[in-house]
Amino acid sequence: MPAAAPARVRERLAALASAGLDAPTFGLTALDLLRSSLPFTAACLATVDPATELVTGVVKADLTDENDDLWARHEYEVVDLYNSFDVFRRPGGVTTALAETDGDLSRLRRFDEFFSPVYGFGDELRFTAAADGAHWGFVALFRDDGRGFSPAEQEYAADVGRLFGRGMRAGLVAGAVADGPGGADGPAVLVVGRDGAVTHGGPGVAERLADLGGDTDGALPFPLLGLIRAARRYAAGHLVRLPRTRLRTRSGHWVVAHASPLAGPDGASGQVVVTIEEARPPEIVPLVTAAFGLTPRERDVVGLVLRGADTAEIARTLHLSAWTVQDHLKSVFAKVGVRSRRELTARVYFDQYAPRLQVGAGLTPSGWFAGTA
Known part of the structure; x- marks a missing residue:
């Protein structure tokens, strides 16, 4: 050696x-x-x-x-x-x-x-x-x-x-969230041609790309380049599902990006449509809690905390004693670096959804906030 x-x-x-x-x-x-x-x-x-x-x-x-x-x-x-x-x-x-x-x-x-x-x-x-x-x-x-x-x-x-x-x-969970919204509202859609150049871009594309470290006139960030190439691999029949991935932006927010090949009259065009949109809580909570190194049982406890369950309800749902639930919470607080359930909620969501949580906007069955498009 x-x-x-x-x-x-x-x-x-x-x-x-x-x-x-x-x-x-x-x-x-x-x-x-x-x-x-x-x-x-x-x-x-x-x-x-x-x-x-x-x-x-x-x-x-x-x-x-x-x-x-x-x-x-x-x-x-x-x-x-x-x-x-x-x-x-x-x-x-x-x-x-x-x-x-x-x-x-x-x-x-x-x-x-x-x-x-x-x-x-x-x-x-x-x-x-x-x-x-x-x-x-x-x-x-x-x-x-x-x-x-x-x-x-x-x-x-x-x-x-x-x-x-x-x-x-x-x-993945290190670093502070930057001030400001950190990107566009709503999904951003762009079309990439066979030569890799962006041919069409909808509202918010420039903001989304900038927050991911790229732009429409220069090189796209590597994660999007990979998605585009994977979409072409899917079109050729070598992938079983359309490519998608969760990304943390430079401002510390979470987005989901996915890519789909576009078919022309001849059945293939080489064009790929890429969509970048704000990640919904069910998409990022499992990723973030895993990134903090939580055990499966600790993740179960956190999931119930994020839904507003108190200690007694968590204990009943998970068939644990209240003392065991508190022990799990102490371990979670230490790993995440927080001191309360409120801080835990904000930390898991990186303040991305905190304003909506603070005004009491609940989650709908779709996993998105009530009153949100």
Whole structure:
């Protein structure tokens, strides 16, 4: 193994994963630490929605953004020997390009058409970042020195992958919510042509894209590029359901983005329609409570708290004693960093729905607020 002691780096990664850092800060710092015990030329850390395993954000080391669309194409649209979905299910959640191709990288299209000619990479080690049985992202490490990643290095990557998973999960709920609404009201719809350019955009598109780190005239943010490419993969019959993902915006609000291929008179047009809309409480509560590291029983308790249930009602519903419910609440408060049920509600919703909760707007059967379109 490389010079820096892997055990010492692992200890530092464990501390970093518990530091409550936002995803970009954690990612850059963690990659810098890992490099000292597992050398690489370049790296990409990607967070994913654990429900769909689609990328929700990226952090790069010694890589630039100008090839993002090509990267998304090879990750989601091109049918290849393997991709991130496959790595999540590999033993230990880890593999390398050389291992997958028996040493012949020309068999892997993203190497043959992209990684080798553009970057000169000679191997990729990809490992899963998981925590408590859920996938929160993956890390791709690259080398261009002609030396592949050894089995021992793969084993080490699989081991620290759990620490990356904890840090990436915590990063999802780190950071303060910015002042202001943080985006447009109502859904924003845009149409992307075969060449990847935005051809049509409805009201609120510019605001939504800006809050996700992109714009209609420049490059779209990587999560949307991935959605678009995945929609084309769906159109080709290689995905079983339309792609969608939950995203936290720069202002700290939650949106849901989904993409659908548009069919022309000939049955295919290459166009994709992308819709970005405010996330409804049932869509984000499971994600946020999991990101705080709550146990399944603690999530049950929180779900009832968010519905306004008191301790006695929670105890009856979950067949627990009132004392046990209070113990669960104490643990939840400690993990979330709050002191009351009111603070818990605001923290889970990141103040996104707080004004409507404060005026007493209840949830309808659809999971949205009463009086809200």
